Amino acid sequence: ALTAGIVGLPNVGKSTLFNAITQAGAEAANYPFATIDPNVGIVEVPDERLNKLTELVKPKKTVPTTFEFTDIAGIVKGASKGEGLGNQFLSHIRQVDAICQVVRCFEDENITHVSGKVDPIDDIEVINLELILADLETVNKRYQRVEKLAKQKDKDAIAEFDVLSKLKAGLEEEKPARALEFGEEQWKIVKGLHLLTSKPILYVANVSEDEVANADSNKNVQLVRDYAAKENAEVIVICAKIEEEISELEQEEKEMFLEELGISESGLDKLIKASYSLLGLATYFTAGEQEVRAWTFRKGIKAPQAAGIIHSDFERGFIRAETVSYEDLLEAGTMGNAREKGKVRLEGKDYIVQDGDVIHFRFNV
Ligand code: GDP
Numbered sequence: 563a564l565t566a567g568i569v570g571l572p573n574v575g576k577s578t579l580f581n582a583i584t585q586a587g588a589e590a591a592n593y594p595f596a597t598i599d600p601n602v603g604i605v606e607v608p609d610e611r612l613n614k615l616t617e618l619v620k621p622k623k624t625v626p627t628t629f630e631f632t633d634i635a636g637i638v639k640g641a642s643k644g645e646g647l648g649n650q651f652l653s654h655i656r657q658v659d660a661i662c663q664v665v666r667c668f669e670d671e672n673i674t675h676v677s678g679k680v681d682p683i684d685d686i687e688v689i690n691l692e693l694i695l696a697d698l699e700t701v702n703k704r705y706q707r708v709e710k711l712a713k714q715k716d717k718d719a720i721a722e723f724d725v726l727s728k729l730k731a732g733l734e735e736e737k738p739a740r741a742l743e744f745g746e747e748q749w750k751i752v753k754g755l756h757l758l759t760s761k762p763i764l765y766v767a768n769v770s771e772d773e774v775a776n777a778d779s780n781k782n783v784q785l786v787r788d789y790a791a792k793e794n795a796e797v798i799v800i801c802a803k804i805e806e807e808i809s810e811l812e813q814e815e816k817e818m819f820l821e822e823l824g825i826s827e828s829g830l831d832k833l834i835k836a837s838y839s840l841l842g843l844a845t846y847f848t849a850g851e852q853e854v855r856a857w858t859f860r861k862g863i864k865a866p867q868a869a870g871i872i873h874s875d876f877e878r879g880f881i882r883a884e885t886v887s888y889e890d891l892l893e894a895g896t897m898g899n900a901r902e903k904g905k906v907r908l909e910g911k912d913y914i915v916q917d918g919d920v921i922h923f924r925f926n927v
Pocket of ligand 1 (some may be wrong): 573579
């Protein structure tokens with residue numbers, strides 16, 4: 563499964579957020595084979611459509627899909643030089659698919675800040691610089707090898723050398739790889755290098771309890787937004803402390819609490835959705851009398867692969883995907899009506915599955 567890593571300087575609220583994630587955790591009964599790694603928190607992906615489908619189909623059971631966050635502790639200045647748990651930290655980041663960087667935007671005299679003052683841009687730059695330096699090392703090593711091959715007129719080497727030169731120049735200017743301009747073919751080469759700064763990132767602005775309903779009045783949040791905009795990155799505003807409290811509540815209490823705070827959606831729910839789409843993930847549904855269920859897939863895959871997410875037999879024996887879009891099904895009211903209206907399509911093996919598809923797979927055993 564794809565995972566998003568939570569990073570940030572010490573004392574910015576990472577553990578508080580990660581606590582909220584594990585406490586809100588997905589119902590273990592639905593995922594009996596999930597590995598229990600203390601650094602991984604599995605959450606259910608909130609999806610209003612699943613609730614609507616449940617009302618419509620009235621199944622015995624409803625199963626949401628899940629998403630994984632990994633807690634990556636231990637970044638300090640100098641990590642790329644092996645300071646603190648530097649190397650370990652970097653190798654953990656290498657293993658995640660996206661980065662959620664928690665940035666302290668709350669002021670609290672009782673909680674020390676590692677560099678003595680709350681300065682979100684400085685904090686972001688400390689972390690990003692460590693990642694950039696680690697990438698520069700990777701790129702430089704490769705650069706020297708590929709340079710020789712490029713001189714021997716090796717065509718692939720010439721293309722890669724071009725990319726490496728651009729990366730080297732950009733990283734030396736302290737720009738992350740994701741902020742550099744590459745063509746589609748070049749971007750494939752960049753991906754192949756598994757750089758830390760080519761991973762998609764979102765910033766999590768951690769504000770105080772009394773600011774969460776009106777976060778844009780917080781000047782630190784504005785600074786983070788401006789910074790992120792330059793990288794085309796998203797910013798999610800949360801109050802980690804409140805999220806920790808919310809995660810202990812039942813759904814109904816949770817809704818009441820949010821209303822009192824004047825917010826429509828919990829920060830954690832926003833974070834889950836944003837991380838999910840940052841990774842290019844989408845959801846299709848299966849809807850039967852026994853079970854209505856959401857399934858995660860990577861955008862762009864075809865029907866047989868999507869079937870394989872449920873079971874490899876479904877992919878091997880794939881015949882057709884009986885498909886109706888969520889909107890069409892909701893409008894028709896029942897599967898039968900949708901069929902009569904001609905909204906249920908019989909899709910074959912080249913069909914590219916869409917977010918919100920409700921699918922019944924037909925397959926040979
Ligand atoms: P970490 O070192 O990044 O994991 O930070 P922690 O989650 O341990 O938080 C450091 C301190 O900041 C703890 O005392 C938290 O209670 C406090 N803290 C975290 N989030 C918030 C918040 O949103 N508001 C306030 N006032 N304190 C917070």
